[in-house]
Amino acid sequence: MELFECSLEELAGMLAQKEISSVEVTRSVLGRIAAVEDRIGAYLALDEAGALAQAEEADRRRAGDEGVTPLTGIPIGLKDLLSTRDFKTTCASKMLADYRPEYDATVVTRLKQAGAVLLGKLNMDEFAMGSSTENSALKKTVNPWDFSKVPGGSSGGSAAAVAAAEAIATLGSDTGGSIRQPASFCGVVGLKPSYGRVSRYGLVAFASSLDQIGPVTLTVADAALLLQAIAGVDPRDSTAVATPVPDYCAALKKEIRGLKLGVPREYFAAGLDPEVEAAVRLAITQLEGLGAEIVEISLPHTDYAVATYYLLATAEASSNLARYDGVKYGFRAADCDGLKEMYFRTRAQGFGSEVKRRIMLGTYALSSGYYDAYYRKAQQVRTLIRRDFDAAFDSCDAIVSPVCPTPAFAFGEKIDDPLAMYLSDILTIPVNLAGLPALSLPCGFSGAGLPIGFQVIAAPFAEETLLRVAWHYEQQAGWVGKRPQLTEEEV
Amino acid sequence: MDYEIVIGLEVHCQLKTETKIFCGCSTSFGELPNANTCPVCTGMPGALPVLNRKVVDFAIRAGLATNCRIVPNSVFARKNYFYPDLPKGYQISQFELPICLSGSLEIEVEGESKTIGITRIHMEEDAGKLVHPEDEFGVSYVDYNRACVPLLEIVSEPDMRSAAEAVAYLKALRDVMLYLGITDGNMEEGSFRCDANISLRPFGQKEFGIRAELKNMNSFRNVQRAIDYEVERQAEILDEGGTVVQETRLWDAERGVTRSMRGKEEAHDYRYFPDPDLLPVVIDEEWIEEVRNSLPELPAAKRRRLAADYGIPASDAEMLCADRALADYFEAVVELAGAGQAKSAANWIMVELMKFLNEEKVGIIACPVTPAGLAELLGLIADGTISGKIAKQVFATMYEQGDNAPKKIVEREGLAQMSDAGELAALVDEIITANADKVAQYQAGKTKLFGFFVGQVMKKTGGQANPRLVNELFKERIG
Numbered sequence: 001m002e003l004f005e006c007s008l009e010e011l012a013g014m015l016a017q018k019e020i021s022s023v024e025v026t027r028s029v030l031g032r033i034a035a036v037e038d039r040i041g042a043y044l045a046l047d048e049a050g051a052l053a054q055a056e057e058a059d060r061r062r063a064g065d066e067g068v069t070p071l072t073g074i075p076i077g078l079k080d081l082l083s084t085r086d087f088k089t090t091c092a093s094k095m096l097a098d099y100r101p102e103y104d105a106t107v108v109t110r111l112k113q114a115g116a117v118l119l120g121k122l123n124m125d126e127f128a129m130g131s132s133t134e135n136s137a138l139k140k141t142v143n144p145w146d147f148s149k150v151p152g153g154s155s156g157g158s159a160a161a162v163a164a165a166e167a168i169a170t171l172g173s174d175t176g177g178s179i180r181q182p183a184s185f186c187g188v189v190g191l192k193p194s195y196g197r198v199s200r201y202g203l204v205a206f207a208s209s210l211d212q213i214g215p216v217t218l219t220v221a222d223a224a225l226l227l228q229a230i231a232g233v234d235p236r237d238s239t240a241v242a243t244p245v246p247d248y249c250a251a252l253k254k255e256i257r258g259l260k261l262g263v264p265r266e267y268f269a270a271g272l273d274p275e276v277e278a279a280v281r282l283a284i285t286q287l288e289g290l291g292a293e294i295v296e297i298s299l300p301h302t303d304y305a306v307a308t309y310y311l312l313a314t315a316e317a318s319s320n321l322a323r324y325d326g327v328k329y330g331f332r333a334a335d336c337d338g339l340k341e342m343y344f345r346t347r348a349q350g351f352g353s354e355v356k357r358r359i360m361l362g363t364y365a366l367s368s369g370y371y372d373a374y375y376r377k378a379q380q381v382r383t384l385i386r387r388d389f390d391a392a393f394d395s396c397d398a399i400v401s402p403v404c405p406t407p408a409f410a411f412g413e414k415i416d417d418p419l420a421m422y423l424s425d426i427l428t429i430p431v432n433l434a435g436l437p438a439l440s441l442p443c444g445f446s447g448a449g450l451p452i453g454f455q456v457i458a459a460p461f462a463e464e465t466l467l468r469v470a471w472h473y474e475q476q477a478g479w480v481g482k483r484p485q486l487t488e489e490e491v
Numbered sequence: 492m493d494y495e496i497v498i499g500l501e502v503h504c505q506l507k508t509e510t511k512i513f514c515g516c517s518t519s520f521g522e523l524p525n526a527n528t529c530p531v532c533t534g535m536p537g538a539l540p541v542l543n544r545k546v547v548d549f550a551i552r553a554g555l556a557t558n559c560r561i562v563p564n565s566v567f568a569r570k571n572y573f574y575p576d577l578p579k580g581y582q583i584s585q586f587e588l589p590i591c592l593s594g595s596l597e598i599e600v601e602g603e604s605k606t607i608g609i610t611r612i613h614m615e616e617d618a619g620k621l622v623h624p625e626d627e628f629g630v631s632y633v634d635y636n637r638a639c640v641p642l643l644e645i646v647s648e649p650d651m652r653s654a655a656e657a658v659a660y661l662k663a664l665r666d667v668m669l670y671l672g673i674t675d676g677n678m679e680e681g682s683f684r685c686d687a688n689i690s691l692r693p694f695g696q697k698e699f700g701i702r703a704e705l706k707n708m709n710s711f712r713n714v715q716r717a718i719d720y721e722v723e724r725q726a727e728i729l730d731e732g733g734t735v736v737q738e739t740r741l742w743d744a745e746r747g748v749t750r751s752m753r754g755k756e757e758a759h760d761y762r763y764f765p766d767p768d769l770l771p772v773v774i775d776e777e778w779i780e781e782v783r784n785s786l787p788e789l790p791a792a793k794r795r796r797l798a799a800d801y802g803i804p805a806s807d808a809e810m811l812c813a814d815r816a817l818a819d820y821f822e823a824v825v826e827l828a829g830a831g832q833a834k835s836a837a838n839w840i841m842v843e844l845m846k847f848l849n850e851e852k853v854g855i856i857a858c859p860v861t862p863a864g865l866a867e868l869l870g871l872i873a874d875g876t877i878s879g880k881i882a883k884q885v886f887a888t889m890y891e892q893g894d895n896a897p898k899k900i901v902e903r904e905g906l907a908q909m910s911d912a913g914e915l916a917a918l919v920d921e922i923i924t925a926n927a928d929k930v931a932q933y934q935a936g937k938t939k940l941f942g943f944f945v946g947q948v949m950k951k952t953g954g955q956a957n958p959r960l961v962n963e964l965f966k967e968r969i970g
Contacts, residue, residue: 083537096536103530105537204536209767237539238770316767319569322580323534327633343573366571366762375764 003028004165005483008222011168012070015062022062022073025168026055026117029075033119033166036486041141042151042161044080045088046120051075054117061115070225072115077167079158080121081128082213083202084108091204092136093126095324095331095350105202106237107171107213107230114229119167122157126352127321128178128206130154131424134415135354142411143185144484145450149408152182158216159186164486169217169226173203175210176309177403177428180440183216184403184453187442187482189470190216191223194460195435196241198227199234205320207313208239210432219480220441220471224248227463243461251464252471257291259469262396266302267427273406279444279452280402283473287400290472295396299388304381305430306422311365311378312433318362324350357418386434393459398469402427403440403453427455437463441470442479492730494691496722497699498657499649502664503642504674505617505682506549512616512641513540513583520680524622524634532639534578539768542567546641547772549673550590550614551782553643556667556789557609559594561779567614567769571762575633576619584644586763589613590772596647596667597791598659607660608648615642643673649688649699654718658711661685666790670815678709687718690735691725700725701735705749707742717742721749793818801825801833810841816855820862827866835869843883847890860886864895871897875957881906910957912964915948918956919964922947930969941965 003011003025014020030048037043058073078084081091083101085108090096104112111118125135133141133156141156143149144164151160155172159182162170172179174192183190191214198213205211215226228248234240263284268277288294326332326346333345351359365374392399404424414421431438436457443454454473458466474480511518514531530538554561568586591612598605619638623631645664651657665683668674676683690702705721708714720742725735740749788796790812797818798808812818817840824836844865848858868885871877876898877885885897885906894900901907909915922944923930933940948961 081537083535089536091536099536101530101535101537103535103538200537201539202537205768207767236541238541238768239539315764319571319581319762319764322571322573323536323578325573325575325580327575328533328578329535339575363762366764368760368762371762371764 002032004032004168006168007218007480008070008074008168008225009219011074012225015073016068018062022055022058022117023052025073026051026075029119029165029167032164036164037166039142039147039486040144040160040164040166041139042122042157042164042166043077043119044090044092044121044123044138044157047087047118050087051117051119058115058117067113067115069114069229071111071229073117074168075117075119076111076226077119077122077158077161077170078108079124079155079170079172081124081173081204082108082171083204084118084121088121089204090121090138091127092124092138093351093355094137096204097138097331099330101202103202106199106234108202110230116229122155122161122170124157125154125178126355127204127317128154128173128175128211129317129354129358131177131181131421132409132411132415133157133182134411135352137352143408143450144486145187146408146448148410149450150185150411152185152404152408154178154182155190155216156182159183159188159190162186162188162216162218163484165483169215169222171213171226171230172216173206173211173213174428174432175206175313176432177425179214179216180403180428180438180453180455181425183440184442184451184455185408187445187451187453187479187484188216188218189220189223189442190214190440191227191463191466192431192438193227193231193463194437195432196239196243197437197461197463198230199232199237199240201234201236201240205316207316208320209316210309210313212432220439220467220474221249221252223439224252224467224471241461246464248464248467251468254468255291256287256469256472258293259291259398259465260293260295260396261287261469262295262297262392262399264297264299264302264392264399264401266299267401271405271423272402273446275446276402276404276406276452280400280454283443283454283477284400286476287469287473290476292469297392297396297399299385299392299430301381301384301388302426302430305385305433306426308378308381308385309425309429309433310361310422311374312382314358314362315365315375316362318359318366321351321355321359326350354418382433385430389430389434389436389457389459397458398462398465399457400469401455401457403455404428407446407448407450407452431457435460437461437466439466439470441474442482443473443477444479492726493694494700494726494729495694495696496652496654497649497690497692497702498651498654498718499688500647500651500657500660501686501688502645502647502661503684504553504645504668504676506546506641506643507672507674508543508545508549508641510543511639512543512546512614513639516639518640522636524632525636527636528638532578533635534580540583540766542769542772543641546614547590547774548782549641549671550612550643551774551779552671552673552786553645553668554591554594554612555779555783555786556671557591557594557596557612557645557664559591559609559612561774562588562590562592563774564588565590565613565772565774567766567772568763569766572759574618575631576621576638578619578635578638582616582618583766583769584615585613588771590774596660596663598656598663600653600655600659605656607650607656610646610648612643612645615644616640617642649690654715654722657687657718658715661714662711663790666813670787670789672787678711681709684709685714687714689718689721689725691722691729700729701737703735703737703749704739705742706739709744713742713744716744716747717749720747724749787815790815797821801830801837803833803837807837807841811837814855820855820858823862824866824869827863828869832866832869832873835872836865839865839869839886843886859893860889861895864889864897867895868897871901875908875910875959877901877906877908878954878958880954881908906955908957909952909955910960912960915956915960916964918948918951919944919961919968923968933969944969
């Protein structure tokens with residue numbers, strides 16, 4: 001087995017035992033990238049020299065036993081909306097194609113402090129708006145399991161890179177499912193933490209009240225290790241809460257016997273692919289076999305989630321993206337006659353069509369005369385959705401469901417039908433509206449060989465429960481280690 | 492036709508905090524362009540605001556001092572519009588739930604007092620500044636040093652009925668904010684600026700007329716002039732049967748007119764919504780009480796107390812209270828010199844001391860003469876050691892040399908008054924003998940000559956003779 005195929009947990013163990021060095025691991029991953037990246041297209045920018053230098057530094061830290069963490073020396077990729085000092089952070093947009101931040105996002109600082117090796121920046125839908133990574137203005141990323149299929153989105157690069165073993169782990173961001181959906185499409189683990197668990201400072205904002213940064217990894221334990229490193233209060237983000245960060249790894253192996261798992265009937269409604277339903281139901285049965293108690297629950301406002309989300313997320317986005325005006329940084333249209341024309345042409349040329357569509361939707365929702373009917377109403381419905389979950393957690397400890405109604409779809413299949421694309425997020429969006437933690441993990445394959453994902457949802461800041469349920473299922477199910485076949489030697 | 496004038500003011504008051512409202516950058520003035528900036532105040536992608544607690548403290552102060560209700564859960568909102576001096580494309584302000592509501596301020600115009608309602612006070616960030624260099628055609632620069640500097644916006648009710656009331660309100664409000672120590676109140680530099688909403692209506696009409704909003708008035712005088720001009724302009728329109736256009740107008744101080752901004756600002760839809768990056772500002776009773784207990788005595792109360800406690804005229808009290816530090820100085824002098832010296836202390840501060848301070852254009856804080864020094868000087872006048880005239884000379888020495896020991900100055904320079912009756916009597920007799928003719932004229936009715944005799948003694952003594960004694964001695968001898 002090659003080093004690049006190992007999990008973060010395995011590598012951390014071998015590094016701790018000094019069986020291997022970080023430089024070896026990093027070289028192995030860089031070699032893998034060289035071999036497969038042409039076909040996958042996960043990276044927007046690779047920092048080979050920087051990664052090797054950080055690997056050497058990590059080895060020195062280990063040799064001197066200075067500030068060693070499980071992440072010390074582990075090669076990690078970053079979604080390209082996490083600000084990296086002096087290193088391009090493009091959001092896969094023409095608008096920021098040459099933008100180099102003057103500061104590191106808090107999660108980047110924390111990874112650096114933990115001694116992680118930062119490989120480079122990963123492709124995504126432009127400004128995280130999309131469910132297939134087809135909205136990237138800069139690159140096409142394919143699903144490593146089937147190159148004719150999308151990797152999901154918006155963190156498509158983050159999921160594809162882990163699935164193709166082009167990174168040991170990655171960070172993505174999740175506003176309406178952008179970590180969980182690509183993780184399920186690519187057959188890896190994706191964790192969206194509770195709103196407020198991880199600092200958003202330096203995460204280029206799409207929808208501030210929904211965005212959360214989280215890990216995309218090969219295993220549940222890896223997700224726990226990575227979350228441990230990035231979670232916690234941050235004086236630079238008023239919405240990052242002071243709730244203490246528990247020991248996530250210690251939580252994994254606690255028994256799940258007697259845990260009550262809720263199955264929301266609204267999440268198994270019409271439109272759910274029968275293969276997906278079968279795989280998820282089987283997973284639920286297996287959890288029952290492990291001693292969990294399965295209860296049916298109802299989340300009655302589920303049907304309103306997509307509409308609510310597309311009002312609130314677009315409203316916030318219309319304001320968050322106002323700063324891209326050609327004045328201070330990023331793209332500026334050439335040869336403009338006056339300020340107004342500079343604004344119009346910069347934004348017309350710099351943004352892609354999905355971004356512009358959402359800015360217009362959000363501007364409309366906030367406009368005077370429409371605010372009460374749209375934005376305010378959506379906030380009220382959001383409260384109802386949150387209450388649905390509050391009530392559900394009175395009768396269960398965690399909720400289990402599919403992640404996405406279908407496995408990965410084909411390129412072009414939904415890109416011209418925004419509504420169909422938006423509706424594919426119906427099972428992930430309510431979690432963001434309620435600020436809950438949720439995790440996606442593999443639970444099988446379709447007949448066509450595409451991964452199917454399984455979602456576990458917990459109450460706010462109950463990441464431990466989430467990880468525990470997922471870990472026990474993962475041990476039982478045995479999907480870990482299933483990799484797409486990418487090179488001749490792997491045949 | 493005569494119209495009733497209706498005026499409401501919106502005041503922007505820049506707060507004197509060390510750091511900006513949402514980041515740790517300095518608020519200091521006059522730095523190199525963009526020296527006081529960071530990713531937060533330049534609106535870099537991903538940067539987030541974190542509220543400066545001091546700004547909330549100052550806002551509570553302002554609210555309590557103007558009898559407002561402090562809102563326990565106020566909310567920051569985004570005001571969305573595009574302009575190059577606005578780095579994020581929105582200003583963080585407050586909209587539906589401001590920090591202070593429904594207060595009031597007492598004003599006095601021509602002896603009549605009146606209460607002006609304050610609708611609301613809210614916190615917000617300032618924008619940057621555009622720089623258009625004259626020698627570079629078609630190029631503009633942006634300086635974000637001022638971006639994110641904290642402001643309070645104080646909105647009055649449309650309660651003012653004349654330009655004089657508007658100016659009185661503005662002065663009273665500025666005095667209060669200065670007393671609270673939360674702003675430097677500099678109108679020229681724009682740290683205390685106001686917009687005025689003005690409309691006219693026939694007397695007796697309940698509904699307000701159509702208003703125009705005036706901007707760009709950077710002194711009390713300009714506020715007065717601009718409102719006067721605008722009232723006349725609107726009256727002319729109404730007299731001719733026309734309709735006032737609801738618009739924003741800029742005051743042009745040079746030409747003395749207001750000019751329409753020609754729809755530049757018209758019909759903005761700011762699309763306000765709660766800022767998801769900031770939590771509601773939670774203020775509990777304890778916090779409010781803590782601030783209430785730290786409030787200083789406010790100008791109106793201080794004026795009343797000074798007049799009552801020290802028996803000085805209301806006009807003196809008003810002048811002294813124009814500056815909290817000046818009033819404090821006055822009280823310190825009286826405390827040391829004794830209550831009997833209050834009137835004299837007020838006079839000395841308002842005339843002599845202000846003359847020196849004004850010449851150097853410095854505030855009382857920078858005064859080299861200490862309250863103790865001035866009190867000692869007043870004592871020397873009171874006990875007859877020196878005359879008022881000599882005292883001015885001594886004061887000049889004290890001020891110029893920063894020497895606060897007037898008694899020693901008097902001794903060193905031999906300035907003590909001659910109060911020895913025997914010595915002075917000899918001098919008086921000498922003058923009478925030498926001017927027998929004039930004495931005769933005097934006694935024949937030319938009473939003006941009395942001053943000449945006294946003047947002769949003063950001349951001989953270099954001004955040090957006690958004038959009261961000299962007067963008495965002449966009276967005794969020549970009637």
